[in-house]
Amino acid sequence: MIEDLKQTFLNELGSATSAADLFQLRVNYLGKKGTVTAALKTLSSASPEDRPLLGKKINEVKQFIEAELDSREASLKSETLKKQLLADSIDITLPGKYTAFGREHPINKVLLEIVDIFVRMGFSVEQGPEVEQDYYNFEALNFPKEHPARDMQDTFFVSDDIVLRTHTSPVQVREMEKRKPPVRFIAPGKVYRCDADITHTPMFNQVEGLMVDKNITFSNLKGILEAFLHRMFGPGTPIRFRPSFFPFTEPSAEVDIGCILCGGSGCRVCKESGWLEILGAGMVNPAVFEFVGYDTEVYSGFAFGMGIERIAMLKYSIDDIRLFYENDIRFLGQF
Numbered sequence: 001m002i003e004d005l006k007q008t009f010l011n012e013l014g015s016a017t018s019a020a021d022l023f024q025l026r027v028n029y030l031g032k033k034g035t036v037t038a039a040l041k042t043l044s045s046a047s048p049e050d051r052p053l054l055g056k057k058i059n060e061v062k063q064f065i066e067a068e069l070d071s072r073e074a075s076l077k078s079e080t081l082k083k084q085l086l087a088d089s090i091d092i093t094l095p096g097k098y099t100a101f102g103r104e105h106p107i108n109k110v111l112l113e114i115v116d117i118f119v120r121m122g123f124s125v126e127q128g129p130e131v132e133q134d135y136y137n138f139e140a141l142n143f144p145k146e147h148p149a150r151d152m153q154d155t156f157f158v159s160d161d162i163v164l165r166t167h168t169s170p171v172q173v174r175e176m177e178k179r180k181p182p183v184r185f186i187a188p189g190k191v192y193r194c195d196a197d198i199t200h201t202p203m204f205n206q207v208e209g210l211m212v213d214k215n216i217t218f219s220n221l222k223g224i225l226e227a228f229l230h231r232m233f234g235p236g237t238p239i240r241f242r243p244s245f246f247p248f249t250e251p252s253a254e255v256d257i258g259c260i261l262c263g264g265s266g267c268r269v270c271k272e273s274g275w276l277e278i279l280g281a282g283m284v285n286p287a288v289f290e291f292v293g294y295d296t297e298v299y300s301g302f303a304f305g306m307g308i309e310r311i312a313m314l315k316y317s318i319d320d321i322r323l324f325y326e327n328d329i330r331f332l333g334q335f
Contacts, residue, residue: 003037006061007128013068017066022073029065103325106335107324110312111188114143114207117231121224123209124185128171130192138290141248146149152170152193156289164192167305168208169248175210176292181299182213188308201321207310212284212301214296218251221281221302229257229278237262240275249303258316276314279306 009029016022024276029035039058097143104112115125137143143150153166171187185207196202211220226239238258246252257278261272266272281304286296309321320326325333 005039006064009035009065009068013055013072016072019076022069022076026069028070030062036065042293079160098108100329103332103335105306105324106312106316109335110315111205111207111308112180113232114267114306114308115188115313117228118186118207118209120225122184123211123253126175126185126187128165128168128172128174128187130165130190132163132165132170133159134163136173137163137165137167140211140288141169142246142285142287147247152267156192156194164324165246166193167191167304168206169182169305172208172210172303173288173292175290176212176294181294181301182211184213185209199327202308204321206305207308208303208305210284210301210303212299214299216283216300217281218302221283221304225255225279225281225304229255231258233257234303235314238275241281244280244282246280246282250283255279255281255304257314261317278311278314279304281305293322 007026011030012025017027019138025036031037036058039306040055040062076127119125134145136151137213139145156164168187168189168191171189175183175185186207188205188207190203191206193200194202209224210331211224212335222241229239230237237260240256241253242256244252244254255278256275258264259267259274259276261267262270262274264274266274270276281302284301284303288299289296290301311323311325312318
């Protein structure tokens with residue numbers, strides 16, 4: 001009977017092709033109600049003379065079945081692993097996977113370059129709120145209420161007295177209220193105007209600068225800006241100052257550089273003039289000093305402001321400002 005049990009097991013083991021089949025065989029033969037377990041229970045009814053030999057044979061069959069099941073399980077696992085490795089094998093002749101790395105946005109790139117130049121000249125960097133009081137955005141900068149000069153800046157109004165700042169000049173007023181001269185800082189940040197075309201966006205970036213001390217003259221302003229522009233666009237870049245008007249500076253000037261696209265010979269971008277407008281500047285209007293309590297008989301100063309996008313467009317020969325904000329990887333990847 002015991003030998004028949006062993007042969008029956010081997011026949012069933014030969015047809016087992018999965019881990020589930022082996023598990024079922026283990027239950028059928030070695031489980032609580034399994035065939036081998038039942039044979040062990042018959043020992044109590046065997047004669048005392050036959051019991052040792054019978055028990056030995058049953059244990060031998062039990063150990064044989066356990067060993068065969070363990071061996072077969074290991075063999076199935078090995079076969080399964082080999083099949084998986086073959087199915088998941090790596091073709092080393094295939095090209096490697098490319099992982100794209102982010103790049104610095106051209107606006108941030110130019111902004112950091114501008115900040116670095118002025119910090120090296122001794123300017124600190126200050127910031128202020130983008131949602132600003134009308135007083136700081138206009139009145140304290142010599143834009144009286146209802147004055148036509150306000151039409152120069154298309155404004156987003158949050159309420160009658162709250163606006164999205166149209167320039168970073170409010171930072172100048174806030175800083176002058178907090179400290180006495182000498183002051184020398186730049187104010188980079190986002191500004192907002194209700195305007196949109198190939199050269200304007202409703203949100204853009206500016207850097208404005210302010211220097212106030214005793215005996216500050218227009219010559220100081222000119223020297224600082226020429227040094228900055230030569231560093232930004234190259235030492236041979238032609239520069240000129242043209243008279244202009246800003247309510248918060250007097251006298252005021254527009255600053256132009258020689259067209260970097262045509263070399264000054266005239267082209268469509270510079271409207272055949274050979275010059276490109278780059279920034280506005282001027283001596284701080286005494287009316288602004290009166291708002292912050294600076295003695296106009298003792299102190300003088302200058303201010304300037306520039307659009308980051310405009311400088312980036314000139315620096316990289318870009319003809320549409322909207323390209324900066326379309327998130328086209330093909331465009332941004334060039335920088």
